[in-house]
Amino acid sequence: MTTKSAARIVTTTDTPSNEHERLATLLQISGALSSTLNAKAAIQEVLETLARRHSVGQSLVVLIDEEGKQLQVEAAHGLSRPSHHIQYTLGDGVIGKVVESGKAVVVPRVSKEPTLALPAPSRDHGDESSFLCVPIGFDRRVVGALGVSLKYKPDRNFDRSKAFFSVAASMIGQALKVQRLVAAQHRRLVNENAHLRQELKERYDFAGIVGNSGPMQRVYEQVAQVARTSTTVLLRGESGTGKELIAHAIHYNSARAKRPFVKVSCGALPDTLIESELFGYEKGAFTGADSRKKGRFELAEGGTLFLDEIGDVPLSTQVKLLRVLQEREFERLGGHETVRADVRLIAATNKDLERAIEQGKFREDLFYRLNVFPIFIPPLRERKPDVLLLADHFLQRFSAEHGRDIRRLSTPAIDMLTSYHWPGNARELQNVLERAVLVCDGHVIHAHHLSPTLQTAEASGTVMSISLDDAVSAYEKDLLQDALKSARGNRAKAARLLRTTERIVNYKVRKLGIDWKRFKT
Numbered sequence: 001m002t003t004k005s006a007a008r009i010v011t012t013t014d015t016p017s018n019e020h021e022r023l024a025t026l027l028q029i030s031g032a033l034s035s036t037l038n039a040k041a042a043i044q045e046v047l048e049t050l051a052r053r054h055s056v057g058q059s060l061v062v063l064i065d066e067e068g069k070q071l072q073v074e075a076a077h078g079l080s081r082p083s084h085h086i087q088y089t090l091g092d093g094v095i096g097k098v099v100e101s102g103k104a105v106v107v108p109r110v111s112k113e114p115t116l117a118l119p120a121p122s123r124d125h126g127d128e129s130s131f132l133c134v135p136i137g138f139d140r141r142v143v144g145a146l147g148v149s150l151k152y153k154p155d156r157n158f159d160r161s162k163a164f165f166s167v168a169a170s171m172i173g174q175a176l177k178v179q180r181l182v183a184a185q186h187r188r189l190v191n192e193n194a195h196l197r198q199e200l201k202e203r204y205d206f207a208g209i210v211g212n213s214g215p216m217q218r219v220y221e222q223v224a225q226v227a228r229t230s231t232t233v234l235l236r237g238e239s240g241t242g243k244e245l246i247a248h249a250i251h252y253n254s255a256r257a258k259r260p261f262v263k264v265s266c267g268a269l270p271d272t273l274i275e276s277e278l279f280g281y282e283k284g285a286f287t288g289a290d291s292r293k294k295g296r297f298e299l300a301e302g303g304t305l306f307l308d309e310i311g312d313v314p315l316s317t318q319v320k321l322l323r324v325l326q327e328r329e330f331e332r333l334g335g336h337e338t339v340r341a342d343v344r345l346i347a348a349t350n351k352d353l354e355r356a357i358e359q360g361k362f363r364e365d366l367f368y369r370l371n372v373f374p375i376f377i378p379p380l381r382e383r384k385p386d387v388l389l390l391a392d393h394f395l396q397r398f399s400a401e402h403g404r405d406i407r408r409l410s411t412p413a414i415d416m417l418t419s420y421h422w423p424g425n426a427r428e429l430q431n432v433l434e435r436a437v438l439v440c441d442g443h444v445i446h447a448h449h450l451s452p453t454l455q456t457a458e459a460s461g462t463v464m465s466i467s468l469d470d471a472v473s474a475y476e477k478d479l480l481q482d483a484l485k486s487a488r489g490n491r492a493k494a495a496r497l498l499r500t501t502e503r504i505v506n507y508k509v510r511k512l513g514i515d516w517k518r519f520k521t
């Protein structure tokens with residue numbers, strides 16, 4: 001006696017061990033989906049798991065694209081064509097219909113379903129197969145579909161299979177929801193950040209400083225952070241990058257803004273004069289000292305003292321500077337009276353102070369006292385977007401200064417400016433523009449108005465070639481990144497690998513703008 005239900009009991013493939021297997025698979029799927037925020041990779045892993053554990057021949061997950069019309073393959077397994085070549089349209093074919101209707105479709109025998117738009121289905125291999133397609137969605141919205149092809153078995157319980165793949169699809173849906181929420185959150189944060197940066201720029205007075213590139217934004221942030229304090233600042237960067245402008249910005253955005261900003265060009269003063277300039281002298285301190293003279297420290301009282309080209313200060317004076325930094329007091333030359341110094345110090349240099357320390361030309365203890373809050377101003381070639389902003393700024397300034405009516409730069413002139421590597425940074429650009437304004441006879445700056453240095457690069461077709469500095473920097477960057485990768489972001493270890501010191505690694509990492517944290521695992 002074979003009743004219908006008895007036949008079903010005999011032929012069904014849903015034995016307890018099968019159920020157990022399915023649960024175990026779901027557990028694995030849930031693990032794969034929750035272990036990462038990279039939904040694409042996780043979905044791929046889900047498809048591989050299905051293939052491995054449930055003899056799914058081919059499988060794919062399609063998602064609706066941003067315009068809501070096309071279906072893009074997000075992940076696929078066992079397809080004979082690269083999945084990015086496949087596109088479905090909403091409502092077309094079995095998969096398109098599932099996504100449109102939100103209802104699962106079962107095709108028991110693929111050979112009997114000519115509309116099934118599955119690439120290279122297994123009927124090619126002669127074996128009959130079944131195809132199941134279930135919708136993927138979240139928050140009552142269909143966002144895609146999961147399609148699987150299974151070996152055809154006449155006794156397969158399609159309802160159970162459908163239920164099983166639907167659970168897998170709903171897990172994928174949840175993972176997509178989380179990923180999209182995180183992405184939206186990220187976008188919101190990025191926007192907020194951009195907004196805050198803009199606000200920062202507006203709130204602080206960075207008068208006369210031109211530049212909106214990422215590296216300059218970071219400089220502005222640092223200036224804003226340090227301005228309100230009285231911390232010693234060390235400005236580093238190549239010649240002409242704008243260190244003096246930044247020193248001004250720090251002072252004029254600080255509580256000392258109404259007090260003096262006093263500059264000392266250490267490099268321009270002879271060794272014999274520098275101490276009397278800095279600390280002043282008493283009457284009779286030396287021949288010619290016929291009255292007491294205040295030094296720059298005293299002149300800057302309550303304000304800021306800007307020590308430019310600090311790398312040029314002689315060693316004997318460095319000792320005295322160290323004392324002022326440590327004890328905030330000094331004596332005038334030839335005097336015994338101790339003078340207290342309420343002065344914020346900003347030092348600047350374009351020198352490699354680390355090397356100067358190694359060569360015994362700069363005191364290490366002074367370096368540490370100065371290096372409390374270093375700010376690195378990146379060279380102009382690393383902030384290309386600023387070149388045109390600066391060029392425009394200088395163009396307007398010099399047109400006004402020289403009484404010219406120059407309105408714009410020609411396209412070839414712009415090309416030339418942007419492809420040049422600017423070894424002299426903003427100062428060089430400023431000089432080039434001033435000269436161009438002077439030689440320009442119309443309303444437009446043309447390529448031939450730009451200085452010969454730029455012309456040669458353009459004319460000889462070497463614009464794309466790289467300067468020695470750039471090549472060395474690029475090489476250094478490669479080496480450092482390699483070492484940091486091997487050392488998993490540990491800078492001390494990277495320094496050992498490169499047989500250098502951690503301090504030098506830190507300096508170069510900053511200078512070359514390497515994101516070492518990226519290598520941490």
Ligand SMILES: Nc1ncnc2c1ncn2[C@@H]1O[C@H](COP(=O)(O)OP(=O)(O)OP(=O)(O)O)[C@@H](O)[C@H]1O
Nearest residue numbers: 208209210211239240241242243244245350426427
């Ligand atoms: N971001 C900028 N916006 C406007 N002008 C700038 C900018 N950067 C530099 N300049 C101009 O370029 C010239 C050089 O800048 P600055 O004197 O500050 O450079 P520096 O870093 O002190 O150079 P050095 O190390 O040679 O002393 C100045 O005239 C300055 O006004």
Ligand SMILES: [Mg+2]
Nearest residue numbers: 243244308348
């Ligand atoms: Mg300077």
